[in-house]
Amino acid sequence: MSDLFAFNGAEGAGYAQPEPISDEFAIPDKLRRSTLPRWPRASEPEIVRHYTWLSTRSHGIDSGFYPLGSCTMKHNPRVNERIVQMPGMNDLHALAPASHLQGMMAIFHEMQEMLAHCAGMDTVTLQPVAGAQGEFTAMRCIQEYHREIGQANRDKVIVPDSAHGTNPASAAMCGYEIIEIPSLENGRLDLDALRAVVGDDTAAMMITNPSTLGIFEPEIAEAAEIVHEAGGQMYYDGANFNAILGKTNPGMMGFDAVHYNLHKTFSQPHGGGGPGAGPIGVKAHLSDYLPAPLVVAEEDEEGEVWFDWYDPPKSIGKVQQWHGNSGATVRAWAFYRRYGRDLEKMSEHAVLNANYLRHRIMNPSKEVRDAIHAMPVDGAPTDVVKHEFTLSMTPVKDATGVTGKDVAKRLLDYGYMAPTLYFPMIVPECLMLEPTETESKEAIDQFADDFLNILTEDPEIVKTAPHDTPVKRVDEVWAARNLVLRHPMDD
Amino acid sequence: MSDLFAFNGAEGAGYAQPEPISDEFAIPDKLRRSTLPRWPRASEPEIVRHYTWLSTRSHGIDSGFYPLGSCTMKHNPRVNERIVQMPGMNDLHALAPASHLQGMMAIFHEMQEMLAHCAGMDTVTLQPVAGAQGEFTAMRCIQEYHREIGQANRDKVIVPDSAHGTNPASAAMCGYEIIEIPSLENGRLDLDALRAVVGDDTAAMMITNPSTLGIFEPEIAEAAEIVHEAGGQMYYDGANFNAILGKTNPGMMGFDAVHYNLHKTFSQPHGGGGPGAGPIGVKAHLSDYLPAPLVVAEEDEEGEVWFDWYDPPKSIGKVQQWHGNSGATVRAWAFYRRYGRDLEKMSEHAVLNANYLRHRIMNPSKEVRDAIHAMPVDGAPTDVVKHEFTLSMTPVKDATGVTGKDVAKRLLDYGYMAPTLYFPMIVPECLMLEPTETESKEAIDQFADDFLNILTEDPEIVKTAPHDTPVKRVDEVWAARNLVLRHPMDD
Amino acid sequence: MVDQLPNLGREAEMLAAMGMDSIDDLFTDIPEHVRRVDPLDLPSPQTEEEILREARMLLGTNVSVDSRPSFLGAGLYSNYVPTMVAMLATRGEFLTAYTPYQPEVSQGILQAMWEFQTMVSELVGLPVSNVSMYDASTAAAEALTCAVRVHDRKAAQKSTVYVSELVPPHRMSVIENYTQGAEIAIKILPHDEDGMLDLTAAAAAEGACAVYVEQPNALGLLDPGLCELKSMIGENTALVVGVQPVSLGLVSPPGDYGADIVVGEGQPFGIGPTAGGPIYGLFACSQAYIRQMPGRIVGLSRDSDGERAFTLTLSTREQHIRRHRATSNICSNETLIALMGAMHMALLGPEGLEKLAQRNAGACATTKAALLAIDGIEMVHPNGVHFNEFAIRLPRPSVDLLTFLDEECEITGGFDLSQWWPERENELLVCATDQIDAEDIEELAEGIRDWLEASK
Amino acid sequence: MVDQLPNLGREAEMLAAMGMDSIDDLFTDIPEHVRRVDPLDLPSPQTEEEILREARMLLGTNVSVDSRPSFLGAGLYSNYVPTMVAMLATRGEFLTAYTPYQPEVSQGILQAMWEFQTMVSELVGLPVSNVSMYDASTAAAEALTCAVRVHDRKAAQKSTVYVSELVPPHRMSVIENYTQGAEIAIKILPHDEDGMLDLTAAAAAEGACAVYVEQPNALGLLDPGLCELKSMIGENTALVVGVQPVSLGLVSPPGDYGADIVVGEGQPFGIGPTAGGPIYGLFACSQAYIRQMPGRIVGLSRDSDGERAFTLTLSTREQHIRRHRATSNICSNETLIALMGAMHMALLGPEGLEKLAQRNAGACATTKAALLAIDGIEMVHPNGVHFNEFAIRLPRPSVDLLTFLDEECEITGGFDLSQWWPERENELLVCATDQIDAEDIEELAEGIRDWLEASK
Ligand SMILES: Cc1ncc(COP(=O)(O)O)c(C=O)c1O
Numbered sequence A, B: 001m002s003d004l005f006a007f008n009g010a011e012g013a014g015y016a017q018p019e020p021i022s023d024e025f026a027i028p029d030k031l032r033r034s035t036l037p038r039w040p041r042a043s044e045p046e047i048v049r050h051y052t053w054l055s056t057r058s059h060g061i062d063s064g065f066y067p068l069g070s071c072t073m074k075h076n077p078r079v080n081e082r083i084v085q086m087p088g089m090n091d092l093h094a095l096a097p098a099s100h101l102q103g104m105m106a107i108f109h110e111m112q113e114m115l116a117h118c119a120g121m122d123t124v125t126l127q128p129v130a131g132a133q134g135e136f137t138a139m140r141c142i143q144e145y146h147r148e149i150g151q152a153n154r155d156k157v158i159v160p161d162s163a164h165g166t167n168p169a170s171a172a173m174c175g176y177e178i179i180e181i182p183s184l185e186n187g188r189l190d191l192d193a194l195r196a197v198v199g200d201d202t203a204a205m206m207i208t209n210p211s212t213l214g215i216f217e218p219e220i221a222e223a224a225e226i227v228h229e230a231g232g233q234m235y236y237d238g239a240n241f242n243a244i245l246g247k248t249n250p251g252m253m254g255f256d257a258v259h260y261n262l263h264k265t266f267s268q269p270h271g272g273g274g275p276g277a278g279p280i281g282v283k284a285h286l287s288d289y290l291p292a293p294l295v296v297a298e299e300d301e302e303g304e305v306w307f308d309w310y311d312p313p314k315s316i317g318k319v320q321q322w323h324g325n326s327g328a329t330v331r332a333w334a335f336y337r338r339y340g341r342d343l344e345k346m347s348e349h350a351v352l353n354a355n356y357l358r359h360r361i362m363n364p365s366k367e368v369r370d371a372i373h374a375m376p377v378d379g380a381p382t383d384v385v386k387h388e389f390t391l392s393m394t395p396v397k398d399a400t401g402v403t404g405k406d407v408a409k410r411l412l413d414y415g416y417m418a419p420t421l422y423f424p425m426i427v428p429e430c431l432m433l434e435p436t437e438t439e440s441k442e443a444i445d446q447f448a449d450d451f452l453n454i455l456t457e458d459p460e461i462v463k464t465a466p467h468d469t470p471v472k473r474v475d476e477v478w479a480a481r482n483l484v485l486r487h488p489m490d491d
Numbered sequence C, D: 001m002v003d004q005l006p007n008l009g010r011e012a013e014m015l016a017a018m019g020m021d022s023i024d025d026l027f028t029d030i031p032e033h034v035r036r037v038d039p040l041d042l043p044s045p046q047t048e049e050e051i052l053r054e055a056r057m058l059l060g061t062n063v064s065v066d067s068r069p070s071f072l073g074a075g076l077y078s079n080y081v082p083t084m085v086a087m088l089a090t091r092g093e094f095l096t097a098y099t100p101y102q103p104e105v106s107q108g109i110l111q112a113m114w115e116f117q118t119m120v121s122e123l124v125g126l127p128v129s130n131v132s133m134y135d136a137s138t139a140a141a142e143a144l145t146c147a148v149r150v151h152d153r154k155a156a157q158k159s160t161v162y163v164s165e166l167v168p169p170h171r172m173s174v175i176e177n178y179t180q181g182a183e184i185a186i187k188i189l190p191h192d193e194d195g196m197l198d199l200t201a202a203a204a205a206e207g208a209c210a211v212y213v214e215q216p217n218a219l220g221l222l223d224p225g226l227c228e229l230k231s232m233i234g235e236n237t238a239l240v241v242g243v244q245p246v247s248l249g250l251v252s253p254p255g256d257y258g259a260d261i262v263v264g265e266g267q268p269f270g271i272g273p274t275a276g277g278p279i280y281g282l283f284a285c286s287q288a289y290i291r292q293m294p295g296r297i298v299g300l301s302r303d304s305d306g307e308r309a310f311t312l313t314l315s316t317r318e319q320h321i322r323r324h325r326a327t328s329n330i331c332s333n334e335t336l337i338a339l340m341g342a343m344h345m346a347l348l349g350p351e352g353l354e355k356l357a358q359r360n361a362g363a364c365a366t367t368k369a370a371l372l373a374i375d376g377i378e379m380v381h382p383n384g385v386h387f388n389e390f391a392i393r394l395p396r397p398s399v400d401l402l403t404f405l406d407e408e409c410e411i412t413g414g415f416d417l418s419q420w421w422p423e424r425e426n427e428l429l430v431c432a433t434d435q436i437d438a439e440d441i442e443e444l445a446e447g448i449r450d451w452l453e454a455s456k
């Protein structure tokens, strides 16, 4: 065990810096700090070893299969990391004049265009720094649009019960009231339920397609028509965009606004929770409301291109203080360039891998089948899924008492990250699996075999899993009850 | 388990390169390769995961305490790695004109001077790429020197029986006959034994001080006198230089030539076995024989310094085709700059840590002492050691059957690299420990406690160790008997 | 052809296993009328080599703050980040992990974030920190909505917060976007001639839900008056303070003078200005706000063997559980950059932090002295004590000087304050961090003198 | 003060535990007469920041092959190394480990080296490879001493080896240094006008211990005649072939035409030219040489549970066991660079290797065609087939052209062959790797035309 606060070197002996160029500065008496923070006193060797040790207690995609549904945990091409560490990126100032940022703005411009094209939108801003912030930003644009056209009364946002939690949370932050509509038995969007709630107080409907169940909503265009007829806007949660590039796009489906999770579709290293990037694209009628600034390209007489900042005339202002997660934009640019028009192949393989994994799990050999206590069932019945799928572990629970969570924990023992657990909430004992396109057939086969094997194991072993992880099952209730949120410094 | 040769993608689907700029080239029919090597067919995601997995099955200094005696496994400051990856280093060509290499040559020149100063030598070459090659190079210089002065008959090299294996091996490669002299009971150099073998056939004596037992040879100057009187040269194996910087130097002790293990004293990452760098320094009478080229500095009228290559007039030629391990030289330069004249502090702390560890192990609390089956004994009795020390585990073996090797393997279970085992050969059941200056008191205390604890454990547990490592005890005999030296490709 | 797909060329085999013939069989669920017909109008895939070459070319046209003397700060600061930070943070286990939903295989990042919380808590003098917000502006905005949720029930001035007039407009815009949904009224707190908060006016904030001020403020001024605020506004009004965290090596932690919530740009710890992102926002608070705070929090716990273990906690505040009643919509955050910040802080240690603050203060003071010595240059706040930056008044618009310095001297001279406040046309905000040396300052002074000369 | 010592400032505490008063007590064993009195005459310690700044300044004055068109090869080749390589090889577990003496905690590097052995074996067509030599020259030298140890007993020409006259002098010098101790006689094998080995003369090598030739040779020539050598010299004489490993994507592995030992510079796989080091030497051989080969070797084994495991093996050949009777003195080797090579090879795969060879061959052919088209430029070996490089003959000394190209055109034009062979004063060795594009070639041709013009 390595404890940062046990590093206990002599005062001032750690990491050295050059001397201040002057000590002729003053701090007002009242504001002079009396005691320094109790940070560790360590030398570089200790710190390097500490964080190396910590890293060995974490699991990333680089460590193994990471089928965390809805998160699109794909491989991160390493050159992208090299690029963001290059001079001219990490050492740029956001407020430098445009003449200092032409290379970066060229990349921004290309990304705006590419993202708009892929989603069938007219205008894209790169400012939002996460999917949730993209949702919030787009809803703010819709809100201002409605205010501008005299429909400030539209104060309700419709979301299916299968929606990701950020959808209602983002809309609520704008001040909207949330109307949740139930899904059909088969997990699909219920058009009747939608019809029942739309009206002239409908600001928008927020929905993702393929849905969080991994299935394509065949009646999406009809839904859009219903909402549009009522005067509402259609918002596309782009978290599942990885499934459809080149096959369809939100514009065709009738959406007015969309966010992209660059950290899903365009492979950002998720870094233990972020950073991400959540650009949004909108149709022309919403373009003037986008956060400022966008990048525009101007060509002079000699054909030289100059990039400039542009503030949309009715802009909602800013949602992040600078230009969003520029570094994420540059990584995503490098990723996109690696695929180019083969982004379509990317989606094909994401869908191929998901269907193949589903097939392998749902069709065990007779021998394996006979050994299994109970088989999971489809979260939503369907012939093909898109990039992910859900399994309900209810039959397993009924037969053995082994919950979805138990299976998830047991998978950790096999060296896997667990699938997404208990989301979407409408599937009981839900496991949600998304292999992504960067897993090999062998890796998928192996996972399927191991998954099925768990269903044959002694339920006691599964219920008490994990056994071979850095720590055993963690007591989350204890944490919430005791709230030890920092080192007490008293030992 | 990850097996590189199980990666089995479709032909040509892996890592992409730009197309050749022309396919108008010919390979003579007879020389056209018929089948490509059976290398893996893998995509970047698979390769990244493979090597990540492999790395988690290896232990470096970054993973934990690494008291591998004689190897000086100290922390590698990370900025050094950054520097060698910078433009102007990795992308330099060794045969570029000197005008293209001025920055590198400036660093070389500074290193030549610094190393000469620290060792009390007159001239330094950076060409040898490892300690062993340094030994070989210096012995070649001595050989040519003797030939030049008409003493080609000097064909014997004296080494103490405690010498590192490379010493006799390097001398033998030059064509010398090796005379091994036994150490005294207390591990020290036996001057009488030396006197008995020196003569007019003595080319040189090779010795390290502090010796491989970690003790300073008090009579080193006397030994040098004996050898010099017989017309021989004194060669200093610099592997243990970490102990004495600023306190003494081989020049003062009477040595004529010395190698430096930059990868020990000056912190190169050892990289699983290398690269290292083994510059040598010599006294003036040997300077003309050094390998070509050296770097010299010339100042012009305006005080501008120009660096040039210089071929010593009687040079033995080359021992490596280029300029040696230039990257290692640059890392060592960055390391030296970090310490400057505090290199003396470095040695002080290396010695402090070694003595403290020895003290902690040899002086357990009464309680611990009572629980111990048997205590190890000093490899060589002495008041103070230098940067390392040896323990003989013979009492432990006699009492419990637990060998030095068993204890070494058991240490692996505690998260440590084992000490050097069974070297020097003159200490029975030898463990050789070198903590280096970059271990904290806490880390040393913990290691000492764990080491002592092993001596209290059930001998069966120790004899069958390790238990908690990626694999259990490896059968070296099986490997030597079966010689499976590559993947058979038939499974 | 793209080279990132391990199953390229093996589609047939996999489809056959499923009883399918072609990739199209996988997309039969997309109705005709929403099916794309044309392929994506995008260029061919490129190789790693080609992308790297093009990136080098494009980024090479940027003018970075490291490539020349740069006095541009205004909320993003250049500073030296130790090599260790990038080398360790890019280890795959950190880099390629997602939110630690499975604590058993995420102890590393969880412990690192718990340590981060501890170091931030120590730095700002408050007991609780989360594991990062998007940036300082969203942190400030969510601090205000958080304070309203906590205090509104008892507040005399319902849904009302007071914000310093010196908050930079970009940050202010974010605050407005984030607070308008909850219909929060924002009242502005004026400053006096010396750039100090007008404490008399601030008294009006009593009974509101929160007051938001910055220390140092946007003009680099340290304001001792802020120490009086908490006693003026009372227990039921949250004092929210925005900080430049490096300053806290010399300046009192706001917790010591009564701050209830402290926010700020964590960026100077761990990462360069990086064109403004990804960076990370700091968010720390006192106990009373815990259940209303936004963002992820790591707590200590134990495993089924009773061993120490860490886990995300208090997640019932979050969107994935509480949905539209969540304390915030934040889901992906900036953990990786916060991790880099933690590594940087851990390496600095207490005295390293102090030294870093001294280096920044020393560079600022030296720059100030050098510019003051120039005829024609005035301090906007001659009585002020500055950290990192200060405003000077020029005889002509600062944009002229900036252009001159940029084009004639290859110096990035600072920030034209009229971009924030049009009335400050002749004012320039000059920032000096630890990365500015005496030579840079001399060059700047020289350049300004030349400009003054040239325009005579 | 230096910042790398965790126990700085804690000396007293540690000394006290040992009953000592001062650091000097630790050095009482050094007798007065060998005690240094003056402190080291070295500068003050510097911080990471300062060292990095100075390194950037110093290395920045170097002119690298990546910063301009460079046609300099001659044994060190510029090539693109995928980003993944440096990022993964610098993981601390690889970077900071030493020789895997404890296989139980070194399975990663051991397996990686076993895989390296396999890939090298496949590449060169021989069953055994070690885990690296210092460089190609020491590999060649130790191949010869190894061959002498194996064959000397039965050899008709005792202690005699034959070496191609086209081996570059620097490599030759290393060979001489390494072989003189064993009193090995080196005889030189001549070449014909076309730069092909003179096979008639080579017949004289029968009965010697070894023949050393290179494919391609130092002038870039592929020599089909080498395929005849083994049958001429027979079983009891080792055929040792030096290779540029990238060429083996197109060219027969020497094992296929009878080589007993293959050596070469591994450098193009895994690392840039890096001023000539650290790089790594390849060494592969057939079964008969295993027990006499130099260097470390990894073997498959099993652990006490019967699980697959790897370990160093055949160590009884090595100096730490056999001391002066060891097969070589090599101890520290170049494993880390070999690991980088392995990663590069693994990522390329078979077709990637072929493509890389094609790119090199294509660039070489295009360059050759472009230069041949210039009036006044002649091929030294017009009938030759070249890989990577070729020699041209100029009307005047090549050093003149190189200076002109360097100073006037910012091109590194190649290698002045008179540095190796004084009689080749007017000959220039021009190399084009995968990193040379059509534009570079055009610039070179242009530069040469300008030089010819200027000197008319
Ligand atoms: C379906 C869906 N929508 C929205 C989001 C929110 O994205 P972010 O985490 O980038 O804020 C997520 C992320 O997990 C998601 O899965």
Ligand SMILES: Cc1ncc(COP(=O)(O)O)c(C=O)c1O
Residues within 6 Å of the ligand: B070, B071, B130, B131, B132, B133, B164, B166, B167, B208, B212, B237, B239, B240, B261, B276, B277, B278, D330, D331, D332
């Ligand atoms: C005492 C001693 N001498 C010489 C050497 C040889 O050095 P190298 O491994 O660099 O060839 C070593 C290395 O282990 C050593 O410990």
